[in-house]
Amino acid sequence: MRGSLDRVPSVLSFDRTPRFTVDRKVNKVSEDIMALLSFARHNHPIDTLLRLQDELEHAFGGTAGSAPGLSGRGTHPPANLFKDSDGYVLTLEAPGFDAQNVSVETVGQSLKLSGKRDSEEPANASPHRRECFRGEFQRSLQFPADADLNRSDAKMRNGLLTIRVPFKAETQPRQIEITSS
Amino acid sequence: MTTETTALKQANSEETTRAGRTFSPLVNISETPDAIWLSADMPGVDEAGVDVRFDDGVLSIEGHVDVEEYKHLTPVSTEYNVGNYMRRFRLSDRIDVDRIRAKMAEGVLQLELPKADHAKTREIQVTAG
Numbered sequence: 001m002r003g004s005l006d007r008v009p010s011v012l013s014f015d016r017t018p019r020f021t022v023d024r025k026v027n028k029v030s031e032d033i034m035a036l037l038s039f040a041r042h043n044h045p046i047d048t049l050l051r052l053q054d055e056l057e058h059a060f061g062g063t064a065g066s067a068p069g070l071s072g073r074g075t076h077p078p079a080n081l082f083k084d085s086d087g088y089v090l091t092l093e094a095p096g097f098d099a100q101n102v103s104v105e106t107v108g109q110s111l112k113l114s115g116k117r118d119s120e121e122p123a124n125a126s127p128h129r130r131e132c133f134r135g136e137f138q139r140s141l142q143f144p145a146d147a148d149l150n151r152s153d154a155k156m157r158n159g160l161l162t163i164r165v166p167f168k169a170e171t172q173p174r175q176i177e178i179t180s181s
Numbered sequence: 182m183t184t185e186t187t188a189l190k191q192a193n194s195e196e197t198t199r200a201g202r203t204f205s206p207l208v209n210i211s212e213t214p215d216a217i218w219l220s221a222d223m224p225g226v227d228e229a230g231v232d233v234r235f236d237d238g239v240l241s242i243e244g245h246v247d248v249e250e251y252k253h254l255t256p257v258s259t260e261y262n263v264g265n266y267m268r269r270f271r272l273s274d275r276i277d278v279d280r281i282r283a284k285m286a287e288g289v290l291q292l293e294l295p296k297a298d299h300a301k302t303r304e305i306q307v308t309a310g
Contacts, residue, residue, distance in 0.1 A: 080261060119209075125218055127187055132207045159287045
């Protein structure tokens with residue numbers, strides 16, 4: 001099991017596209033009905049499932065990308081953020097994603113990633129196991145103030161998307177020359 | 182439709198002597214009348230770093246990741262760990278092992294496991310009389 005063992009307090013805030021959109025809606029409707037009928041809401045099976053999912057997510061560090069939730073693994077590809085002497089390095093696991101089907105966009109200090117992965121299986125195949133991410137994802141990452149997103153570059157190699165974001169020049173230490181008059 | 186899933190039971194995982202962490206890659210398995218299709222997600226692995234073996238009915242998939250480029254990086258926030266990949270499956274003898282084909286693209290290993298001729302579904306003519 002791949003967990004997040006190297007968890008460090010996050011500088012980034014990971015906005016995730018809502019999971020279980022359909023389920024939540026179903027839950028909402030059933031909740032309303034339940035409320036009308038004055039049933040004990042917490043006994044509803046969907047509530048129980050959602051609560052269990054929240055607990056699981058909490059237990060595994062609250063990261064949907066790497067935690068096995070009730071929806072199966074990975075509702076979006078997981079990302080790592082690193083730092084080196086020049087700036088930030090963001091890596092996103094995107095196996096099977098074509099570079100043409102991935103888009104990277106910057107708005108202010110946030111980076112928007114979206115992509116689409118098609119199934120590479122033959123059309124007439126019947127599935128036996130489905131563990132890998134398929135479909136579309138979208139996520140938005142907020143970078144710290146010293147990240148210069150305007151000078152960032154992205155490359156895709158072996159199913160890994162790597163985005164380099166240099167530090168802003170003005171946030172870097174600068175030696176000031178002293179002149180003698 | 183044959184239930185080939187039972188034939189592709191995952192073999193007991195074994196310990197590795199290779200340095201570093203090893204993860205089990207996520208797989209999709211599907212079936213067509215002629216073959217079993219297996220794809221394994223191994224981001225960071227290129228065609229030189231992948232190793233597919235078939236030995237004594239066990240299909241082994243291994244992928245090696247170059248962790249050198251991570252050495253000078255300091256993690257800020259992490260959602261996944263980096264390491265090698267390994268997973269094993271026990272195949273039935275109904276797979277024609279000599280015709281297994283493997284392809285590596287965009288960090289995904291794709292395997293085509295053709296069924297042996299005697300395993301293919303055949304329609305049997307029923308005659309009256």
